[in-house]
Amino acid sequence: MRSIISVNNLTKTYAGGFTALKDVSLEIRDGEIFGLLGPNGAGKTTLINIICGIVNPGDGSITVNGHDTIKDYRAARSLIGLVPQELTTDAFETVWHTVNFTRGLFGKASNPGHIEKLLKDLSLWDKKDERLMTLSGGMKRRVLIAKALSHEPQILFLDEPTAGVDVELRKDMWAVVHELRDAGVTIILTTHYIEEAEQMADRIGVINQGEIILVEEKTELMRKLGIKQLALELQGRMTKLPAALKTHKLELAEDGMTLIYTYDTRAERTGITALLNDLGKAGIKFRDIHTTQSSLEDIFVNLVKRAS
Amino acid sequence: MKWRAVGAIYAFEMARTRRTLTQSIVAPVISTVLYFVVFGAAIGSRITEVEGVSYGSFIVPGLIMLSVLTQSIANASFGIYFPRFTGTIYEILSAPISFFEIVLGYVGAAATKSIILGSIILATAGFIVPLEIAHPFWMALFLVLTAITFSLLGFIIGIWADGFEKLQIVPLLIVTPLTFLGGSFYSISMLPPLWQTVSYFNPVVYLISGFRWSFYELADVSLGVSLGMIAFFLALCLSLIWWIFKTGYRLKS
Numbered sequence: 078m079r080s081i082i083s084v085n086n087l088t089k090t091y092a093g094g095f096t097a098l099k100d101v102s103l104e105i106r107d108g109e110i111f112g113l114l115g116p117n118g119a120g121k122t123t124l125i126n127i128i129c130g131i132v133n134p135g136d137g138s139i140t141v142n143g144h145d146t147i148k149d150y151r152a153a154r155s156l157i158g159l160v161p162q163e164l165t166t167d168a169f170e171t172v173w174h175t176v177n178f179t180r181g182l183f184g185k186a187s188n189p190g191h192i193e194k195l196l197k198d199l200s201l202w203d204k205k206d207e208r209l210m211t212l213s214g215g216m217k218r219r220v221l222i223a224k225a226l227s228h229e230p231q232i233l234f235l236d237e238p239t240a241g242v243d244v245e246l247r248k249d250m251w252a253v254v255h256e257l258r259d260a261g262v263t264i265i266l267t268t269h270y271i272e273e274a275e276q277m278a279d280r281i282g283v284i285n286q287g288e289i290i291l292v293e294e295k296t297e298l299m300r301k302l303g304i305k306q307l308a309l310e311l312q313g314r315m316t317k318l319p320a321a322l323k324t325h326k327l328e329l330a331e332d333g334m335t336l337i338y339t340y341d342t343r344a345e346r347t348g349i350t351a352l353l354n355d356l357g358k359a360g361i362k363f364r365d366i367h368t369t370q371s372s373l374e375d376i377f378v379n380l381v382k383r384a385s
Numbered sequence: 386m387k388w389r390a391v392g393a394i395y396a397f398e399m400a401r402t403r404r405t406l407t408q409s410i411v412a413p414v415i416s417t418v419l420y421f422v423v424f425g426a427a428i429g430s431r432i433t434e435v436e437g438v439s440y441g442s443f444i445v446p447g448l449i450m451l452s453v454l455t456q457s458i459a460n461a462s463f464g465i466y467f468p469r470f471t472g473t474i475y476e477i478l479s480a481p482i483s484f485f486e487i488v489l490g491y492v493g494a495a496a497t498k499s500i501i502l503g504s505i506i507l508a509t510a511g512f513i514v515p516l517e518i519a520h521p522f523w524m525a526l527f528l529v530l531t532a533i534t535f536s537l538l539g540f541i542i543g544i545w546a547d548g549f550e551k552l553q554i555v556p557l558l559i560v561t562p563l564t565f566l567g568g569s570f571y572s573i574s575m576l577p578p579l580w581q582t583v584s585y586f587n588p589v590v591y592l593i594s595g596f597r598w599s600f601y602e603l604a605d606v607s608l609g610v611s612l613g614m615i616a617f618f619l620a621l622c623l624s625l626i627w628w629i630f631k632t633g634y635r636l637k638s
């Protein structure tokens with residue numbers, strides 16, 4: 078697939094001497110939803126802000142749809158919409174004005190129909206004449222999304238869009254995101270809610286202490302790094318693991334009704350066949366068997382631990 | 386040139402003026418009227434004429450300049466400082482617009498306000514004292530150039546300031562004193578020789594002198610020098626702004 082954003086060997090050191098990004102290279106593919114995960118202070122916002130022109134880049138280069146973000150900043154920036162992490166709004170402006178203002182800033186002719194649809198999609202239409210200071214935090218977040226989409230960008234950055242947002246808004250927001258993806262818009266989102274990346278993203282990048290430590294298809298990532306657990310529900314209570322089964326990595330659940338076998342899907346042999354054989358020999362009967370895969374969250378925590 | 390983007394910033398800033406009409410227009414008009422009462426009536430009763438012009442009329446150009454200078458700086462500095470303070474500046478920085486366009490939007494709006502304000506004060510003064518404008522074209526040119534130059538200065542202050550105090554400090558400690566000592570209310574020739582010399586180091590003297598000349602053909606310095614000085618300040622402010630945007634000073638970390 079064609080890449081729409083290329084970050085090449087980007088290093089950023091802030092004025093205080095802190096290096097927030099270390100030799101970051103990243104390709105974002107046209108039309109994908111890319112989830113950027115990382116703990117607090119990892120450099121997610123710094124990366125986004127440099128791509129968008131809010132923070133000066135250090136070494137390295139970035140192109141957006143082939144346009145250099147410095148030399149050809151007009152072409153590059155006009156493709157991008159940004160929903161910043163911080164809720165920053167012009168307190169005294171009305172919703173309608175502020176959204177139209179952004180469209181104007183991006184040099185687009187006014188299009189009330191488009192803005193109206195946006196506000197309706199984000200359940201903001203009945204608030205359109207309200208001043209921003211009278212809106213709740215979640216409503217302001219919606220306004221920021223509407224502003225970012227006001228100029229019909231090809232690329233949308235969502236920097237922690239769901240921080241402090243209720244279930245209802247999340248649903249609205251993901252509906253909008255899906256609609257945008259269907260229309261071919263590339264979406265880059267950062268989030269601390271890993272389920273969200275798991276649900277939404279096509280690919281996932283993990284950044285830690287300014288370094289990209291992994292970029293992977295989400296499904297591939299889950300498959301590759303996934304640790305699976307096989308749960309065997311017993312017919313009768315077991316108080317102690319039989320000696321015959323000691324060679325297997327087995328655990329007995331506290332209630333004594335389930336045996337849990339943990340295995341690595343990447344391993345050549347998972348050891349399941351041998352386990353089942355031994356269980357049969359030991360005469361252990363079970364009611365049900367099921368497997369669970371570790372969540373992205375587990376993977377993420379593991380990765381970050383390993384890196385540091 | 387993206388006129389739509391410039392227009393968006395300009396319109397945004399003008400809308401802010403409309404919301405704060407009292408602060409932006411009414412307050413300066415009231416204080417000008419007060420100056421007339423205090424200076425015109427109190428001092429005017431002692432000094433009846435300056436070089437053939439009644440004292441009340443004589444101070445009009447200086448009063449206009451006083452308001453235009455302070456308001457240009459106040460409007461432009463606040464206009465750019467506020468988005469930096471609230472964080473909404475992200476939007477300006479991430480928009481596909483050049484620094485020149487950003488300056489044009491903010492400074493254009495601030496200068497427009499000052500010019501409107503200057504005209505209102507001029508009209509107000511016309512009701513109080515007899516006025517004549519010998520060279521309307523030059524008068525307008527001085528007004529416009531001063532408004533632009535000091536709006537640029539305000540813009541620079543708004544970017545330099547990292548707190549509301551700093552925003553106030555330059556106008557309060559530098560610009561206002563220079564304006565008062567720049568011959569708003571007197572002719573430099575009325576001062577003792579030493580203070581005359583000192584005055585020539587005050588840039589505001591040249592602005593007020595040129596502006597007053599366009600009214601009454603009375604000047605402390607020649608017209609060419611006045612024009613030269615204002616062109617010099619304009620160039621100075623422009624190069625400072627060029628440097629700010631080139632380095633991202635206080636705008637981009």
Ligand SMILES: Nc1ncnc2c1ncn2[C@@H]1O[C@H](COP(=O)(O)OP(=O)(O)OP(=O)(O)O)[C@@H](O)[C@H]1O
Pocket residue numbers: 091092093095097115116117118119120121122123124162638
């Ligand atoms: N303007 C700045 N000057 C100096 N250091 C900064 C600046 N902005 C960010 N940093 C530092 O750079 C690092 C990365 O910050 P950044 O905001 O990019 O993290 P993040 O991944 O977005 O974190 P979070 O999940 O908390 O939003 C942090 O250590 C932060 O303190």
Ligand SMILES: [Mg+2]
Pocket residue numbers: 121122123162236
């Ligand atoms: Mg962040």
